[in-house]
Amino acid sequence: MWRELSPIGRDRDSGGYRRYAWTGADADCRAWFRAQAESRGLTHEVDRNGNQWAWLGDPAGRDAVVTGSHLDSVPDGGAFDGPLGVVSAFAALDELRARGAEFSRPLAISNFVDEEGARFGLACVGSRLTAGRLTAEQAGRLTDADGVTLPQAMERAGHDPEAVGADPERLGRIAAFVELHVEQGRALAEGPHPVGVASAIWPHGRWRFDFRGEANHAGTTRLADRRDPMLTYAHTVLAAREHAAGTGALATFGKVAVDPNGVNAIASLVRGWLDSRAADEETLAELVGAVERSAAEHGAADGVGVEVTRESFTPVVEFAGGLRDRLAALLARLDAERGGPGSAGAGSRGPASYGAGGPGAVPILPTGAGHDAGVLSAAVPTAMLYVRNPTGVSHSPAEFATEDDCTAGVVALADVLEDLACR
Numbered sequence: 001m002w003r004e005l006s007p008i009g010r011d012r013d014s015g016g017y018r019r020y021a022w023t024g025a026d027a028d029c030r031a032w033f034r035a036q037a038e039s040r041g042l043t044h045e046v047d048r049n050g051n052q053w054a055w056l057g058d059p060a061g062r063d064a065v066v067t068g069s070h071l072d073s074v075p076d077g078g079a080f081d082g083p084l085g086v087v088s089a090f091a092a093l094d095e096l097r098a099r100g101a102e103f104s105r106p107l108a109i110s111n112f113v114d115e116e117g118a119r120f121g122l123a124c125v126g127s128r129l130t131a132g133r134l135t136a137e138q139a140g141r142l143t144d145a146d147g148v149t150l151p152q153a154m155e156r157a158g159h160d161p162e163a164v165g166a167d168p169e170r171l172g173r174i175a176a177f178v179e180l181h182v183e184q185g186r187a188l189a190e191g192p193h194p195v196g197v198a199s200a201i202w203p204h205g206r207w208r209f210d211f212r213g214e215a216n217h218a219g220t221t222r223l224a225d226r227r228d229p230m231l232t233y234a235h236t237v238l239a240a241r242e243h244a245a246g247t248g249a250l251a252t253f254g255k256v257a258v259d260p261n262g263v264n265a266i267a268s269l270v271r272g273w274l275d276s277r278a279a280d281e282e283t284l285a286e287l288v289g290a291v292e293r294s295a296a297e298h299g300a301a302d303g304v305g306v307e308v309t310r311e312s313f314t315p316v317v318e319f320a321g322g323l324r325d326r327l328a329a330l331l332a333r334l335d336a337e338r339g340g341p342g343s344a345g346a347g348s349r350g351p352a353s354y355g356a357g358g359p360g361a362v363p364i365l366p367t368g369a370g371h372d373a374g375v376l377s378a379a380v381p382t383a384m385l386y387v388r389n390p391t392g393v394s395h396s397p398a399e400f401a402t403e404d405d406c407t408a409g410v411v412a413l414a415d416v417l418e419d420l421a422c423r
């Protein structure tokens with residue numbers, strides 16, 4: 001499966017993936033998903049919002065167990081973010097069939113469309129629409145860099161844009177959703193466990209800072225006469241870093257736009273976007289407030305006006321405690337029975353094991369990254385498994401997980417699905 005997916009949407013120069021929603025590369029990924037479903041005798045279905053489902057058992061049945069992730073990418077993304085969860089889902093089903101597992105409820109594998117938001121600027125569009133967190137009207141206004149709207153893009157890709165909207169009936173039939181994902185950090189890299197369980201997704205948001213000064217000649221304007229918004233912006237970037245370091249949170253200015261953007265012109269406007277995330281909403285609010293105050297203070301000193309607009313905000317997501325604890329306890333128990341990684345001793349049912357510790361030793365981690373699982377968690381009991389990423393690098397061609405760790409992820413996912421769907 002990995003070999004089949006690997007050339008799709010890969011940029012020759014960067015080696016990264018450009019699998020944007022409703023493009024040709026996306027269509028190729030979706031065709032691959034459908035072929036995987038059909039080759040396993042699963043019922044393939046595209047829902048009203050363009051998410052793909054592969055059903056074992058009755059697609060209309062109740063108490064379904066669903067696992068999956070996404071196949072789209074950020075610009076020059078890595079191979080693992082998204083596809084690892086989808087490939088592992090199919091591989092976990094293969095593993096369960098090899099074990100002779102008997103399913104007592106429907107099982108589905110899902111591919112949520114447009115998770116990364118690389119094309120239309122909003123993440124998790126497929127799951128947000130389904131969960132009613134994005135209306136059809138709002139989705140209809142999303143536009144890509146070429147001026148193509150989301151409905152136009154859907155239509156060109158053969159999906160009816162008139163169909164989009166909340167799908168509570170579908171979500172109501174799901175008893176549990178489990179998303180496996182490559183870890184986007186190094187918490188697991190520090191320890192012996194290739195697989196961890198998610199505790200929460202940090203609250204996060206985007207704020208636009210507009211710094212307004214005065215455009216003027218870089219060669220003739222005395223320093224004392226300048227109102228240079230670039231200076232205020234630079235001070236604010238440094239302040240964000242300092243405040244974040246002081247609170248254990250994250251603050252990043254990763255995008256900036258400058259007017260008039262000339263080498264020999266003092267800027268009139270610098271617009272910078274702050275992405276900030278923290279373990280809790282209070283810390284996040286304090287951090288962003290501190291950055292805003294620093295910007296205002298430096299702006300006053302520089303003769304620059306500062307205006308801050310919150311463009312998006314996602315509250316903290318605490319994954320369902322019961323499901324999370326059940327997964328962690330199960331993985332820890334099986335881990336102990338199998339004797340830890342590398343052990344092929346008695347009691348080992350799968351091709352690999354995970355974790356070296358005894359019961360309770362499976363790492364439970366928070367993350368700063370958003371996921372479809374986070375969006376769905378308000379409507380469906382939801383859990384996530386993370387697979388160790390030795391460098392922690394993500395959203396980059398350098399994103400990586402070893403084959404052994406990926407296999408351990410598949411076994412862990414199979415164990416979890418067996419527990420949820422086979423008894």
Ligand SMILES: [Zn+2]
Nearest residue numbers: 081082115181
């Ligand atoms: Zn992802």
